[in-house]
Amino acid sequence: MLKELFLAIVLGALLGFGITGGYLAINKKNDSNKNIPAIVTPASESTENISTQENVISKEEGFSLNSIEDLDIVSKENLEINGTTTSPNNTIITTLGDQIINTTSDEGGKFSFQIKLTSGLNDIKITAIDSNNNQFEKDINITYSTATI
Amino acid sequence: MAVEATSSANDIQSIREVVQQKVKEKLNIITTPSSKPKSFFGSIKKITGLQIEISQNNENKTIVITEETTFVNLKKSKISLKELKVGDEILAMGYMNSQNQLEAKRIVIIEINKIKNNNQIINGQVVDVSQSSPVFIIVPLNNKNNQYET
Numbered sequence: 001m002l003k004e005l006f007l008a009i010v011l012g013a014l015l016g017f018g019i020t021g022g023y024l025a026i027n028k029k030n031d032s033n034k035n036i037p038a039i040v041t042p043a044s045e046s047t048e049n050i051s052t053q054e055n056v057i058s059k060e061e062g063f064s065l066n067s068i069e070d071l072d073i074v075s076k077e078n079l080e081i082n083g084t085t086t087s088p089n090n091t092i093i094t095t096l097g098d099q100i101i102n103t104t105s106d107e108g109g110k111f112s113f114q115i116k117l118t119s120g121l122n123d124i125k126i127t128a129i130d131s132n133n134n135q136f137e138k139d140i141n142i143t144y145s146t147a148t149i
Numbered sequence: 150m151a152v153e154a155t156s157s158a159n160d161i162q163s164i165r166e167v168v169q170q171k172v173k174e175k176l177n178i179i180t181t182p183s184s185k186p187k188s189f190f191g192s193i194k195k196i197t198g199l200q201i202e203i204s205q206n207n208e209n210k211t212i213v214i215t216e217e218t219t220f221v222n223l224k225k226s227k228i229s230l231k232e233l234k235v236g237d238e239i240l241a242m243g244y245m246n247s248q249n250q251l252e253a254k255r256i257v258i259i260e261i262n263k264i265k266n267n268n269q270i271i272n273g274q275v276v277d278v279s280q281s282s283p284v285f286i287i288v289p290l291n292n293k294n295n296q297y298e299t
Binding site for chain 1 (some may be wrong): 185186187188189190240242243244253255257259263265266268270272290292
């Protein structure tokens, strides 16, 4: 009787340890598969002209335009653009077609310049660069039309 | 005590009136269509009756055609709505209505790729100048992982 009891305990223990050990071994194998590092591709140094999107910290901050809004329609060829930068003495560069206009904002952040529009839609890009070399950009589309709207 | 209660009630009433007036003014601004002319531009996605749906910078916009709407093609000749088709690129001029749609007075067919401003401004340091050709390389001050050849 005692002999059978002892045998049952030993066999039970062996079975239990065996199952537990097997479970742990399987888990360890799965974990080691997960530890394979992902292949990381370093950022390539491209010499091609790439969009400056990654250089722009914020398109919405940095400066505001006071006198004009995107998608406005104007009836005069020479458009005056007024704005305010969030910090003083920013360099403001504006491009439209072949036109490149440089100006700076004053101590109060205010700037103003004139740009010549062509008939129809004009895609104007305004960039402000502050004293810390942070760059902010706005794209505004202005329609110049003398037609009665 | 009764007098204090009355004056307090009067204050509340006057504040309520001021708030109501402000809310009314704001609602008026929101619901009244703008009197400033605006433009939409983009590629026609769909023409349904008197509405044209366009894709403007990956955003859908709706243009409403009225009796007053005139249409002009690339050669500056007058055309009709029937001559517009899906894929045409147009510039519509008009006024916004309360549903954020443009009620067009004038629609002109355009070529957006000829208007698009592809100029780029790069604020950086020249790191290399070619001796044999008019080429130099700039590294932007804010992103030294990139470089530009110009």
